[in-house]
Amino acid sequence: MIRPPVRDEARVLRAGDLAEALAVCAVDPVASVLAAARLEVARRSGLTAAGGEVWGYPAAGALTAICWAGANLVPVVPDGSRAALDAFARRALRHGRRSSSIVGERAAALGLWERLAHAWPAAREVRDEQPSLAIDGPPAVAPDPRVRRAVLRDMPVLLPACVRMFTEEVGYSPMVASGGAYEQRVRSLVRDERSFVRPLHDGPSAGIGFKAEVGALTSQVAQIQGVWVEPRVRGQGLSVPGMAAVVHHVRAALAPVVSLYVNAWNEPALRAYHRVGFERVGTYATILF
Template identity: 50%
Template sequence: MLTHTTSRVLQPSDLDAALAVLDREPVANAFVASRVQAAGLDPWRLGGEMWGWYEDGRLTSLCYAGANLVPVCATPQAVRAFADRARRTGRRCSSIVGPAGPTAELWRLLEPSWGPAREVRAHQPLMVTDRMPDDIRPDPYVRRVRKDEMETIMPACVAMFTEEVGVSPLAGDGGLIYQARIAELVGSGRSFARLDEHGKVMFKAEIGAATPKACQIQGVWVAPEYRGQGLAAPGMAAVLRYALADVAPVVSLYVNDFNTPARRTYRRVGFREVGAFMSVLF
C-alpha cells in the first residue's frame, strides 16, 4: 500500500500513468515523452530509470534518470524526493535539464554533493510555433539527409555539438553513442541540411524529440564561413515546414539566452517564447 506521499522507480506496468503525467505538458515534456512512447519504462530499453512521485496514491511527478536527469511536472515536494534519490545513487548523468524552476531547485539541492558543474545555463527560452511564417520563404535547397550521407553530416554535427556544449561528443566512447543517435535521426528522416557545390554542409538542423503532439528542433548550425549570409531563417523555415507537415502540429526548441542572433532568427520564423529551460552541464 502506498503511503500518503512516496517516490519509487516506475515499472513497465506504470506506463499509462506515466504517459498521463507527460501529456499534461506535451511541449515541455517532448524529450522524455518521445523516449517513453518509443521504449516504455523498461530501464534497458529506456536508457535509464523513471522515478515517480505519488501524492494520495496518484502519480503526479516524474524524473527521468539516464544520460540526462530531467524533472517532469515536478512539484517542490517531488523535487526534494528526486534530489534525495539522486544523492543516494550518485551522479551518473552528463547534465541536468528541464523546466527552469524545478531544475534550479533540483540543482540547488544536489550541488553540495554533485558540484561543481562545468557550466550552468540558468535561462534558456523555450519557444514554440504551430504555423509557417508569412514573410520567410523556406530555403528550397534544405532537404532530408540521405542514409548514404553520414560521412557528410557527421563533421557538421560534431562541430555544432562542440561549439554548443563546450566538449566534443567524440570524447569517452569515441563517439559511438553520438554517431548512433545521428544515424537514428538520419534513418528516420529527421536530419536536414543544405550542401554547397562541393558537398559541404552549409546549414543543418534535426527534429530530435517527436511525439504526435509536439516535436523539438535541435542542432541548428550554420558553417562559420557561411554565417551572416541570411541562411538561418530560410533554413529554419524549411525544417519547420517538414516538421509541421510530417511530424507534429506544434514545433518547439530551446535556445541559450545569450545567443541573440539565434533568438532573433527564431522570432523571425514565428517562434514565440512560452517558458524557459535550464541546463546544468558536467
C-alpha cells in the first residue's frame, strides 16, 4: 500500500495545539459547539479531564480541520476538505469504533461515516437531516416564570424524566450497563446550573412537566439538549414558554447564543422553536451505533 504524504495525515493534538484547534471551531461556533465544548474543558483542565483526544489536519502546517474523538466522534471541517475526512477516517479505522455516535455538521458527519461504513459495524440509525437552530437575542414570547434551574433535591423526579426522554429519543434506557455514568451526568449538569425544570404543580413531590439541559457549552454558544414534556400534559402549551424561559436564563448566565438541533421530521418541535425565536443556521447529522 502506498501511504499518503505525512501532510495528508491527521495527528493527535497536544495542549499547545488547543488554541489553534479552537480557532478552527470558531469559523462556525454553532456547528462546532460539541467539539469546542470539549476543547475548552481541555484548555482549562487538561485533555485527560476532557474525556477523549482531538485529531488535527493536516499533520504539518496550520490546522484546517479537527475531529474530537471521545464518547462521540465529532468532525469539524469548515472547508469541507475530502482529504481531511480521509485522514480522520484512516485514524478512526486504526483505532476501531470506540464512540457511540458520529455527530456534527451534516456534510462532515455523513462524509466521515461514508468512509467508515465498510469496516465498522452497521449503524443502528442514521439521522441525516437535523436542522440546526439558534437564537442570539431575547425570546419572541414571554418566558414561563415557573421554569427554574434544577437543584439536587429534584433528582428523584428529574432522573426518571431524563431516562424517559432518552429512551423515547434513542430507543433504549441509558441506565442499562452505564455503571452509574448517566446518573452522574444528570447530577453534574444540575450542579453546574445547566439543567432547567418546570414542576407539574406546586409542592415538594411535584413531578416534572418540562425540562431541558445545556448539553454542550462554550464561551459563545450553549447547545440545548434533552428537551422533554411530560406526556400527560403535552399539547397544553408548556414547550414554547418553557423554551423561552430556558433561552432567557441561559443567555443571562451562560452564553450569548443558544442553539439546538432537531430531527427534520419533528415538525411540531420545529414550529415551537420558531415561535420562541430560533432561526435555522445549518444542518446536523447523527449516526448512532
